[in-house]
Amino acid sequence: MPVVAATKALFNPLKLGDIVIPNRIQMAALTRNRSNKTVPSDLMAEHYAERARGGTGLIVTEGVLITRQGTEWEAAPGIWNAEQVAGWKKVTEAIHANGSFVYAQLWHLGRISHPDAPQQKLAGVPVYAPSAISARGGKFRFLPGQPGYVTPTAVEDPTFIIEQFKQAAINAKEAGFDGVELHGANGYLISQFLDSGSNQRTDKWGGSVENRARFPLEVLKALVSVFGNNVAVKLSPVGGYNDMGMPLEETLKTFRYLLTEISKLPLSYITLVRYSPYLDAEYDGKKRATVHDPLESYRSYITNPVTKVFLNSGVQAEEGAKLIEEGKIDGASFGMSSVLFPDLGKRFKYGKPLDNVPNWPLMQIGVGEDPEKWDVGYSDYPAATYAADEI
Structure with missing residues (x-):
């Protein structure tokens, strides 16, 4: 059966760092909330194996916590201890056995944690952020009432967090990951250092564009010291989600500088997240995002020839293929559709x-759900029917 002409460009191999992925389809990171008290579960291994078997060239895991944090997703996985590493080994082995490759998305929430969350209490440390400025919004289903985000503690010297990222990368390598992606998007710690609204420091980690970009760049250098050129980063310049966003001129200046400096590193790829109304937030009757086109605004600042570019958020298969043909991107990143369709790559091909119907209530489970039923809304989406020459 021939490949559909409109999506053909998605199915050329692509070199990323030291690996060559079989096609240009990336499964984007999305929190699914199915770990066993921060330890990756067998169900997670099954979930990712299905997506590998279904024709995804590169799988990026859900956000992986580099240290104990009070996330609103109580069953989010971590990678700071040996038990977690062993759990992730099952995941990476399952993905490799089914013909795909996998990056771990390394994640620190910063001010989007809550001090009353059980994991934050176990950590015995405050909720750290660049400055003592809370994000608006928030939802913690497992805490009494509906608490929002609270004022974090300004971290005195963030170098110890850089070391936590580095140790997470060391653990990821032990777990068999092909690379790591730094979660620099959607209002978490990396975004918080970049954004002048959440970072109002007056030391070398804040103030000027150069100082606000220092923390992300130092984290990336630490990751490169472990994984070489098998390191990536995901960025969302438009903001919106988790109370992020600067005026357009400042946004352009910040991210153009950041990408110019990132281009001095041998990263395997950069994923740019474009505007999505689902990732925007409204405060005081106004939308939070600074709407602009990331490809048009930043693509020319990614100048390292080894660094590929993926586009994320609402990308359709035909659109992604066309952008690849035009040389504007190297690959397309699919988030929600990767969850809904275990055979997404084959469907595109x-x-x-x-045509699967999303199970929105159980896409991200809440505490109290029966773990024996965690496959519902997660690994129970059917594959399409294929002819013998399509399998």
Whole structure:
């Protein structure tokens, strides 16, 4: 069965760092909330194996916590101890056995944690952020009432967090990951250092664009020291989610500087997240995002020839293929559709409809759900029917 012509460009191999992925389809990171008290579960291994088997060239895991934090997702996985590393080994082995490759997305929430969350209490440390400025919004289903985000503690010297990222990368290598992606998007710690609204420091970690970019760049250098050129970063310049966003001129200046400096490092890829109304937030009757086109605004600042570019957020298969053909991106990143369709790559390849119905209430489980039923809304989405020459 021939490949659908409109999506053909998605199915050329692509060199990323030291590996060559079989196609240009990336499974984007999305929190699914199925770990066993921060330890990756067998169900997670099954979930990712299905997506590898279904034709995804590169799988990026859900956000992986580098240290104990009070996330609103109580069953989010971590990678700071040996038990977690062993759990992730099952995941990476399952993905490799089914013909795909996998990056771990390394994640620190910063001010988007809550001090009353059980994991934050176990950590025995405050909720750290660049400055003592709370994000608006928040939802913690497992805490009494509906508490929002609270004022964090300004970290005195963030170099110890850089070391935590480095140790997480060391652990990821032990767990068999092909690389690591720094979560620099969606209002978490990396974004918080970049954004002048959440970073109002007056030391070398804040103030000027150069100082606000220092922490992300130092983290990336630490990751490169472990994984070489098998390091990536995800960025969302438009902001919105988790109370992020600067005026357009400042946004352009900040991210153009950041990408110019990142281009001095041998990163395997950069994922740019474009505007999505689902990732925007409204405060005082106004949308939070600074809407602009990341490809048009920043693509020319990614100048390292080894660094590939993926586009994320609402990308359709035909659109992604066209952008690849035009040389504007190297690959397309699919988030929600990767969860809904275990065989997403094959559907794109053979023109199968995207007809699974999302189970929104159980996409991200809440505390109190029966772990024996965690497959519902997660690994129970059916694959399409294929002819013998399409398998």
